[in-house]
Amino acid sequence: MIAIVLIAIAAGCASALMFASIVSGALISLLLFYLAPLPLMVAALGWGPLCATIGGISAAMVLGAILGLPYCIAFVITVALPAWWLGHLALLGRPVINAVSSGNGAAPAAPVMEWYPVGRILLWITGFAALTTMAALLTLGSDAATITDALKRGLLRLLGSREGVSPGDFERIADALVAIAPSAAAMVAMATLTINLWLAAKITATSARLHRPWPDLRSVALPPMTLAALCAAIAFSFTGGLLAILAQIITVSLMMAYALTGFAVLHTLTLALKSRALWLGMTYSIVVVFVWPVVALMVLGLADSIFGFRQRFLQRRPPPLPAS
Numbered sequence: 001m002i003a004i005v006l007i008a009i010a011a012g013c014a015s016a017l018m019f020a021s022i023v024s025g026a027l028i029s030l031l032l033f034y035l036a037p038l039p040l041m042v043a044a045l046g047w048g049p050l051c052a053t054i055g056g057i058s059a060a061m062v063l064g065a066i067l068g069l070p071y072c073i074a075f076v077i078t079v080a081l082p083a084w085w086l087g088h089l090a091l092l093g094r095p096v097i098n099a100v101s102s103g104n105g106a107a108p109a110a111p112v113m114e115w116y117p118v119g120r121i122l123l124w125i126t127g128f129a130a131l132t133t134m135a136a137l138l139t140l141g142s143d144a145a146t147i148t149d150a151l152k153r154g155l156l157r158l159l160g161s162r163e164g165v166s167p168g169d170f171e172r173i174a175d176a177l178v179a180i181a182p183s184a185a186a187m188v189a190m191a192t193l194t195i196n197l198w199l200a201a202k203i204t205a206t207s208a209r210l211h212r213p214w215p216d217l218r219s220v221a222l223p224p225m226t227l228a229a230l231c232a233a234i235a236f237s238f239t240g241g242l243l244a245i246l247a248q249i250i251t252v253s254l255m256m257a258y259a260l261t262g263f264a265v266l267h268t269l270t271l272a273l274k275s276r277a278l279w280l281g282m283t284y285s286i287v288v289v290f291v292w293p294v295v296a297l298m299v300l301g302l303a304d305s306i307f308g309f310r311q312r313f314l315q316r317r318p319p320p321l322p323a324s
Contacts, residue, residue: 004050005054007043007051008043008054008058009055011040011043012039012040013059015036015038015039015056015079015080016036016062016075017032018033018035018038019036019059019063019071019079020066020071034192035192036078036079037078037082037193038196039055040052040055040083040084041083041086041087041200042203043083044087045090045091045201045209045210046203046204046210049087049091052080052084056079059075060072060080063075074135077132077135081128082193085128086124086125086128086193089120089124090201090212091212093115093116094113095111095112096111096114113212115212115213118217118219118220119261120223122260122261123222123226123257125190125193125197125257126253126254126256128189129186129189129256130253132189133182133186133189133249137185137245142242143241147242148178151178151181152178155174183249183252185249186252187253187256189253190252191256194260217267219310220260220264221261221304222258222261224305227302230251230254230255230258233248233251234247256294256298257301258302259297259301261301261305262296262297262300262304264301265300265304265309266280266283266300267280268310268314269309269313
């Protein structure tokens with residue numbers, strides 16, 4: 001127990017330092033800020049959710065004492081809570097077949113564990129991304145006009161000089177950036193949480209601390225009701241006001257979830273290609289460099305949820321049997 005407490009405190013300190021580095025204003029601090037959940041996620045996956053809980057509470061208390069209550073609350077919502085809950089879900093499992101004796105003196109069969117579906121974990125990541133983005137926006141104001149004005153003032157200060165740009169064009173650029181800022185923030189939150197959880201799982205699996213088998217990520221699928229939630233969020237996006245902004249955040253977060261399932265579909269449909277690694281590498285590189293091609297993966301993920309491309313492909317071309 002003492003070892004778990006020491007590991008938890010170490011993970012909490014690392015996470016708090018990475019989170020607090022954003023106040024320095026250095027460019028590298030942005031990367032550290034986005035990776036702040038990683039130490040707590042490693043602690044949760046490697047030593048259990050209790051370890052992440054102790055680390056998160058200690059880090060939040062230190063941040064609150066040094067930087068104030070707002071930083072403490074922000075850390076809990078954006079870092080500690082997602083790290084603890086996602087780590088808990090990743091290790092959540094139940095035996096499907098109980099160990100029974102065969103009756104002839106043979107050893108009892110090992111239980112078969114059913115682990116919490118990765119698709120549902122992805123849906124929880126979507127919820128946390130939407131929640132943190134909404135919470136950040138609501139700190140700027142309680143209505144759409146106030147939030148928009150605050151975002152515009154911040155962007156104008158960030159853009160700085162207006163040399164070579166007419167005032168009218170500069171205002172239009174600022175308005176366009178303000179319009180896409182909540183959606184972009186939701187996309188970043190979704191991507192960073194997913195990457196943090198994947199990195200934490202890789203670290204713990206490499207160190208033999210991951211207490212569950214590595215999941216088949218090619219089979220990741222969102223629950224069927226996710227599509228209905230997406231349609232409802234899209235509908236509310238046209239209502240106007242604060243409700244429309246919040247609905248747009250939910251819409252983008254869900255679309256990013258379908259983009260991630262689109263990657264899973266791509267990994268499945270390219271199984272038969274000899275140059276599979278090349279095609280996948282090019283796809284990832286294009287998405288990272290240009291970003292906007294992620295829309296094609298969103299469409300692919302949505303189409304698979306409706307038409308079942310992966311299921312049809314695997315039925316026509318079943319995977320090879322493992323060697324005996």
